[in-house]
Amino acid sequence: MIKLTRILFLxxxxxxxxxxxxxxxxxxxxxxxxxxxxxxxxxRALEPGGNLLLMPGEYKDGLPVRHLCGTAQAPIVIRGxxxxxxxxxxxxxxxxxxSILNSSYxxxxxxxxxxxxxxxxxxxxxxxxxxxxxITLDGLxxxxxxxxQHIAGISTKCPAWxxxxxxxxxxxxxxxxxxxxxxxxxxxxxxxIEHNLIVGTIGYNVQIKHQQPRPALPEMPPDGSAxxxxxxxFSKASAGSRKMARPNMLxxxxxxxxxxxxxxxxxxxxxxxxxxxESLFQGEGNIALYxxxxxxxxxxxxxxxxxxxxxGRISIFNNTVIAKKSGITILRRRHDPADRQVVTANIxxxxxxxxxxxxxxxxxxxxxxxxxxLARPFAPLGEMNLMPAVKVRxxxxxxxxxxxxxxxxxxxxxxxxxASRLGAYALDKQRPNRLPELAIKxxxxxx
Numbered sequence: 001m002i003k004l005t006r007i008l009f010l011x012x013x014x015x016x017x018x019x020x021x022x023x024x025x026x027x028x029x030x031x032x033x034x035x036x037x038x039x040x041x042x043x044r045a046l047e048p049g050g051n052l053l054l055m056p057g058e059y060k061d062g063l064p065v066r067h068l069c070g071t072a073q074a075p076i077v078i079r080g081x082x083x084x085x086x087x088x089x090x091x092x093x094x095x096x097x098x099s100i101l102n103s104s105y106x107x108x109x110x111x112x113x114x115x116x117x118x119x120x121x122x123x124x125x126x127x128x129x130x131x132x133x134x135i136t137l138d139g140l141x142x143x144x145x146x147x148x149q150h151i152a153g154i155s156t157k158c159p160a161w162x163x164x165x166x167x168x169x170x171x172x173x174x175x176x177x178x179x180x181x182x183x184x185x186x187x188x189x190x191x192x193i194e195h196n197l198i199v200g201t202i203g204y205n206v207q208i209k210h211q212q213p214r215p216a217l218p219e220m221p222p223d224g225s226a227x228x229x230x231x232x233x234f235s236k237a238s239a240g241s242r243k244m245a246r247p248n249m250l251x252x253x254x255x256x257x258x259x260x261x262x263x264x265x266x267x268x269x270x271x272x273x274x275x276x277x278e279s280l281f282q283g284e285g286n287i288a289l290y291x292x293x294x295x296x297x298x299x300x301x302x303x304x305x306x307x308x309x310x311x312g313r314i315s316i317f318n319n320t321v322i323a324k325k326s327g328i329t330i331l332r333r334r335h336d337p338a339d340r341q342v343v344t345a346n347i348x349x350x351x352x353x354x355x356x357x358x359x360x361x362x363x364x365x366x367x368x369x370x371x372x373x374l375a376r377p378f379a380p381l382g383e384m385n386l387m388p389a390v391k392v393r394x395x396x397x398x399x400x401x402x403x404x405x406x407x408x409x410x411x412x413x414x415x416x417x418x419a420s421r422l423g424a425y426a427l428d429k430q431r432p433n434r435l436p437e438l439a440i441k442x443x444x445x446x447x
Contacts, residue, residue, distance in 0.1 A: 049074035056085035063089060063098045070105030079109040088112040096124035100132050107136040115145035127157035131217055134162035145173040149203040149244055152178040161189035161221055170198045180209025187211040190225040196232045197440045203246040205234040210252025210308040214260050224262045230269045231441045237274035245277035253285035253309030269412055271436050279303045286312040288405050291412050291424050293386055293436060295322045305331040314341040320386045320424040322370055322377050323350035330356035344399055347423035363395045363422055382437045393427050396420035414444025
């Protein structure tokens with residue numbers, strides 16, 4: 001009788017503004033160990049604080065995360081081994097492998113997802129869900145989700161906030177991360193995307209969709225929140241579509257009015273590497289883009305331009321940019337004088353270093369001149385070195401507004417920039433802590 005009451009209490013739901021929310025139980029939940037034969041029963045029994053360890057093996061029936069609600073103090077954790085052999089979830093026709101519905105404070109960690117080239121997503125916050133918040137995806141390895149450009153490694157299709165997407169490797173997907181919906185009615189809010197490696201996608205490495213006015217849901221973050229994208233490696237050196245070419249990363253606008261209109265995308269400390277047919281980064285809305293390395297030997301690097309809306313408050317600083325065509329471009333459909341747009345302290349070498357932004361305050365030059373100012377700008381990854389030469393230092397300056405942004409005082413490696421700065425690396429060190437490569441970027445201080 002006690003066991004039955006406990007389960008029923010967990011499964012209670014209450015209507016709020018027409019949407020169903022979990023009422024998490026206050027009972028402590030034990031740790032479970034599960035195998036491919038019994039994991040589904042163990043999964044359904046999880047309560048706040050519950051920990052499900054999936055043993056090595058091949059899991060063929062997906063991972064349905066349905067109405068699982070942890071708490072901030074006691075999240076639910078579903079994890080595989082953190083070393084070989086791993087727990088491998090294999091795709092099956094007609095079902096997304098990890099399917100999330102009306103769940104919160106759930107961590108999914110150290111699993112392998114093999115898409116087997118089927119037209120299903122690796123992780124999907126389902127479109128018929130009402131919400132999914134405070135979901136952490138950590139240490140997943142996702143491959144084989146490239147049946148077509150619309151198939152995603154990780155996708156959200158309902159209101160989603162407080163997500164952490166960290167330390168994941170996504171290879172050969174149609175799209176790496178697709179966060180939001182094409183109509184703008186599935187907002188992705190206050191997320192943290194960090195230390196991921198996303199390579200070889202047909203379309204975007206990452207797309208965060210534009211947003212219509214937000215639904216009124218309990219626990220949604222306040223206006224003025226930020227989605228942070230930091231310390232990732234995004235590469236489209238191969239496999240990108242020519243017919244439906246997409247940037248490595250695209251961020252859409254926030255709601256034009258009401259809650260969320262003052263939210264921001266903060267994009268820093270990332271390596272954007274190669275795109276055969278498009279730019280490396282495209283965005284609109286409120287964006288701060290800083291301390292990134294952007295290298296594209298085929299086309300453009302940064303394009304701030306209208307997509308579904310218009311550019312808003314823009315800050316682009318302390319980036320090092322190598323591009324065959326355009327370095328940094330800002331195109332406006334309209335310009336609100338209240339929307340401050342600042343482009344400064346960047347190092348940009350390209351056929352057209354700046355378009356729509358004044359070059360003053362930046363070090364710019366032609367693509368060929370990069371060799372005169374950077375150590376080894378055209379070497380392959382693993383050997384490429386974008387540290388500036390001594391002659392760069394005389395162009396450096398300090399701009400007070402830098403300090404308003406998180407980690408803006410740290411360079412690409414996580415070292416202090418110093419009072420004077422220009423480009424993504426601190427000017428007073430001899431070499432990078434680690435040369436850029438196609439691997440998960442380590443935490444600051446680790447090589």
